[in-house]
Amino acid sequence: MSLRRNVVPVVLGAVVGGLGVRPTSRWYRALDKPRWNPPNAVFGPVWTALYALTAYGTARAMERGTAAQVRGIERALWTNMALNAGWCWLFFTAERPRLALAEILALDASTADLLRRLREVDPTAHHLVAPYLAWNSFATALNAEIARRN
Template sequence: MNASLATPQPVRWCWPVLLGWILLCFASAVPAAWWPPGDWYLALNKPEWHPPTWVFGPVWSTLYVMMAVSAWLVWQQGGFARQRRALTLFLVQLVLNAAWSPLFFGLKQPGVAFAEILLLWLAILATIISFHRIHRLAAWLLVPYIAWVSFAAFLNGTLWQLNP
């Protein structure tokens, strides 16, 4: 095995990789831009505790940066060569994250989106567990993400029940 792939990358190469992780995490928001909430969502019955729309952008921006730093910290422990399983789990949850908006807003299927967000939650949990074995801070950086997705799952389920 190539020793340079199995050891942490030199610091001078890490910052561009961090930028790559940030761009990748923010790229998972592109489907949300293609399928924005729109009139359908505005017309749904929402619970009293539904956050104002302006909250979602800053929350997701913060979470995407934290997710990127988390993946970068794990990547630094040998790159994909040594951390293939953990980073693959991260990428799987990122794809599931990106899939939610088309299901909920695009197809207008809160029930399907609810099932998908439960899969996303499980994928995030698996990623946290995997990251914890490699880099504890990387795992902890994902805790606000799973907390927000937990809230989003509860909200999604509530919207599904309020709007049969």
């Protein structure tokens, strides 16, 4: 199994998305955020773990799936990581929380689709990647609350 089929999109999503994140910007610091907004220091470790679980989970499923299932997982993963990275740029760089909210809803749907594909091939892979959907759901709620307040 070539790692480029699942590691490359995950690493690119992490790097491109990370370049768009600006938690110390004046704009972000000035936002009215809810008390349940985690400290900035939480995001790096959480995302590192989620990207690692996503890479490993998709690798497991790709090793076990048919050629058609592997192609579907690969397409879903590339789409998902593009949406993941795009959210960072819309929210932090473009400073558009409402537009980012619309985008993260697409990311949530994409993540659910990826999980569905993984579950069909390897339930363990599905369980490994499920925390990613949980965190994205939390991020969606946080994005919605920030958009509402600002």
